[in-house]
Amino acid sequence: MKATVTVMLKNGVLDPQGEAVRRALGSLGFEGVEGVRQGKVIELDLQASDRARAEEEVRAMCDKLLANTVIESYRIELA
Amino acid sequence: MKAAVVVFPGSNCDRDLAVALRAAGAEVSMAWHKDDALPAGTDLVAVPGGFSFGDYLRCGAIAARSPIAAAVVAHARRGGYVLGVCNGFQVLTEMGLLPGALMRNAGLKFICHPAALRVETTDSGFTEGYEKAQTVTFPVAHHDGNYFADDETLRRLRGEDRVAFTYRDPVNGSVQDIAGILSENRRVLGLMPHPERAVDAAHGGTDGLAMFRGLVAQAVAA
Numbered sequence: 600m601k602a603t604v605t606v607m608l609k610n611g612v613l614d615p616q617g618e619a620v621r622r623a624l625g626s627l628g629f630e631g632v633e634g635v636r637q638g639k640v641i642e643l644d645l646q647a648s649d650r651a652r653a654e655e656e657v658r659a660m661c662d663k664l665l666a667n668t669v670i671e672s673y674r675i676e677l678a
Numbered sequence: 679m680k681a682a683v684v685v686f687p688g689s690n691c692d693r694d695l696a697v698a699l700r701a702a703g704a705e706v707s708m709a710w711h712k713d714d715a716l717p718a719g720t721d722l723v724a725v726p727g728g729f730s731f732g733d734y735l736r737c738g739a740i741a742a743r744s745p746i747a748a749a750v751v752a753h754a755r756r757g758g759y760v761l762g763v764c765n766g767f768q769v770l771t772e773m774g775l776l777p778g779a780l781m782r783n784a785g786l787k788f789i790c791h792p793a794a795l796r797v798e799t800t801d802s803g804f805t806e807g808y809e810k811a812q813t814v815t816f817p818v819a820h821h822d823g824n825y826f827a828d829d830e831t832l833r834r835l836r837g838e839d840r841v842a843f844t845y846r847d848p849v850n851g852s853v854q855d856i857a858g859i860l861s862e863n864r865r866v867l868g869l870m871p872h873p874e875r876a877v878d879a880a881h882g883g884t885d886g887l888a889m890f891r892g893l894v895a896q897a898v899a900a
Binding site: 667 | 779782786
């Protein structure tokens with residue numbers, strides 16, 4: 600089973616990199632970009648075949664290492 | 679006073695910290711990240727600057743989960759002294775020993791220059807050698823020193839007099855210009871600027887000496 604974890608800065612946490620990307624897009628002539636948030640995607644190859652257990656395990660991985668929940672939120676997709 | 683400097687792959691201020699601590703009279707040993715215990719009798723754990731594990735994932739994240747980490751956390755929970763400088767500060771927040779997080783500098787650039795700091799509290803073994811509101815100059819050298827904490831945490835830090843140093847002028851976007859903070863028991867200090875790079879006249883300043891001398895004096899008194 601494959602898990603895809605998307606880690607983003609929480610709403611309300613200023614994202615200086617996203618803001619720099621937004622300004623760069625504006626200077627390239629892309630108008631109407633009101634906000635850019637930059638995050639990261641982590642793909643995991645799992646041995647698990649049980650969906651619920653896999654999700655529980657990936658959630659524990661996120662809480663313990665993959666995300667810093669002081670500033671980041673995460674989303675898990677299983678396929 | 680026995681100090682242990684923790685060394686991770688990618689640490690690069692470990693020797694500087696050891697030199698500063700020895701100059702202040704400490705007996706210093708190095709603790710490798712794969713060790714699962716600190717040297718016997720350790721009074722102070724110093725977590726150095728650098729780029730532990732290449733800053734992969736997040737600065738300090740992987741170091742904070744290495745085998746030595748549990749021993750460092752246990753030492754702090756017992757009331758032992760812990761100093762984290764630069765990457766060491768990032769590691770201590772990732773370990774959960776200090777609140778908040780260090781984010782990418784607001785200006786996105788790596789900054790490297792002497793920074794004027796204001797001593798916010800003298801109520802700690804790290805800062806009792808200074809005067810409150812004194813200006814000290816320590817070098818900063820970081821890409822991710824932009825301190826963030828939520829409003830409730832900031833109120834608690836201020837209310838409990840746990841902000842140790844602030845930048846005199848904004849350098850990296852840190853909330854309230856916070857440069858360093860203390861734990862609840864005042865025995866853990868994390869700061870982005872480098873006191874160990876200000877302990878010899880050849881460094882251009884010696885404002886960091888008082889911190890290391892103060893720590894050594896604490897341990898001797900205890």
